[in-house]
Amino acid sequence: MRSRRKRKRRCRFCGREAWLVVRQANLPLCREHFASWFERRVERTMRRYKMVRPGERVLVAVSGGKDSLVLLAVLAELSEPMGFQLEAITLDLGIEGYSASSVETAAEAARALGVEHHVISIKDRYGFTLPEALKADRRPACSLCGLIKRYTLADVAREMGFDALATGHTLDDMARFILSSYMTAAISELVRLTPVVPPGLPGLPRLVKPLYESLEEHIRAYAELRGLKYMPDGCPYASTAPSDRLRIFLDQVEHESPGMKHAMVRGYLKRIRPALEAHLRPELPPLRPCSRCGMPSSGDVCAFCRLREKVARLLGRGELS
Numbered sequence: 001m002r003s004r005r006k007r008k009r010r011c012r013f014c015g016r017e018a019w020l021v022v023r024q025a026n027l028p029l030c031r032e033h034f035a036s037w038f039e040r041r042v043e044r045t046m047r048r049y050k051m052v053r054p055g056e057r058v059l060v061a062v063s064g065g066k067d068s069l070v071l072l073a074v075l076a077e078l079s080e081p082m083g084f085q086l087e088a089i090t091l092d093l094g095i096e097g098y099s100a101s102s103v104e105t106a107a108e109a110a111r112a113l114g115v116e117h118h119v120i121s122i123k124d125r126y127g128f129t130l131p132e133a134l135k136a137d138r139r140p141a142c143s144l145c146g147l148i149k150r151y152t153l154a155d156v157a158r159e160m161g162f163d164a165l166a167t168g169h170t171l172d173d174m175a176r177f178i179l180s181s182y183m184t185a186a187i188s189e190l191v192r193l194t195p196v197v198p199p200g201l202p203g204l205p206r207l208v209k210p211l212y213e214s215l216e217e218h219i220r221a222y223a224e225l226r227g228l229k230y231m232p233d234g235c236p237y238a239s240t241a242p243s244d245r246l247r248i249f250l251d252q253v254e255h256e257s258p259g260m261k262h263a264m265v266r267g268y269l270k271r272i273r274p275a276l277e278a279h280l281r282p283e284l285p286p287l288r289p290c291s292r293c294g295m296p297s298s299g300d301v302c303a304f305c306r307l308r309e310k311v312a313r314l315l316g317r318g319e320l321s
């Protein structure tokens with residue numbers, strides 16, 4: 001939790017009254033120095049993991065939620081000093097009472113920041129909405145949604161010739177994914193939780209997570225500071241999202257031992273993942289182009305094309321356009 005104005009601490013850089021204390025570094029900061037500290041931290045993550053090179057085109061996925069709006073705002077700040085071009089994208093998943101405000105919130109933020117914004121309706125592009133896909137496939141909504149979003153973003157980024165696709169995954173997300181993958185022994189998922197995922201095939205963007213080392217409490221503080229109007233969690237399928245119990249547990253651990261989430265994710269990256277990858281490498285099937293759509297697949301037909309076929313059958317229209 002942020003401890004703000006509990007004690008009258010002074011900003012480490014300018015001596016003004018601190019607005020927030022970065023607990024894992026025992027660093028009191030005023031509003032202005034917190035904003036620059038946060039942006040520098042994201043920049044450092046991007047440089048450390050070589051996410052983007054000067055002159056490259058970066059597409060940022062914006063859902064309208066807090067994390068993605070903060071990512072958009074910080075990348076807009078960093079694009080000039082780091083020398084990359086930035087555009088944003090929002091997917092319209094066709095979820096009633098949710099998708100329209102997601103698109104609107106993202107469009108408004110992009111406009112305010114002067115970032116070109118693309119809206120892609122999955123119904124227009126692939127012929128079905130998420131609620132329609134859910135009628136054809138019994139997977140939990142969020143896992144099906146994840147498949148559709150990952151595929152669509154990569155497909156659009158490939159078509160538009162972007163070098164990198166940035167998503168708003170946070171340090172908290174990574175700590176939670178790592179822990180839940182341990183718990184369910186989901187080893188092939190565990191090896192993929194990296195800050196940069198190289199393109200599966202030539203012509204695709206690399207996937208980057210610039211908030212990989214940023215805590216959600218700092219992301220929330222930055223959103224407040226910048227006056228970003230993000231959407232409240234309003235997706236009607238959110239109740240199928242993985243349990244909040246791990247989040248609560250990790251927050252408690254972080255509260256008692258500031259810096260634990262970071263230590264856990266760094267330890268995973270430095271020690272655990274390399275060992276796992278060496279162990280798994282002979283078993284991992286090489287990716288090849290899907291015989292239908294050309295996107296990376298471990299089999300002849302990719303998971304998305306198989307889903308598309310199922311939905312088409314259900315809707316009784318043969319091939320969806």
Ligand code: SF4
Pocket residue numbers: 141142143145146235236237238241
């Ligand atoms: Fe998709 Fe689940 Fe997020 Fe809703 S809550 S947008 S279904 S991932």
Ligand code: ZN
Pocket residue numbers: 011012013014015016029030031032033
């Ligand atoms: Zn200051």
Ligand code: ZN
Pocket residue numbers: 290291292293294295301302303304305306
């Ligand atoms: Zn395919």
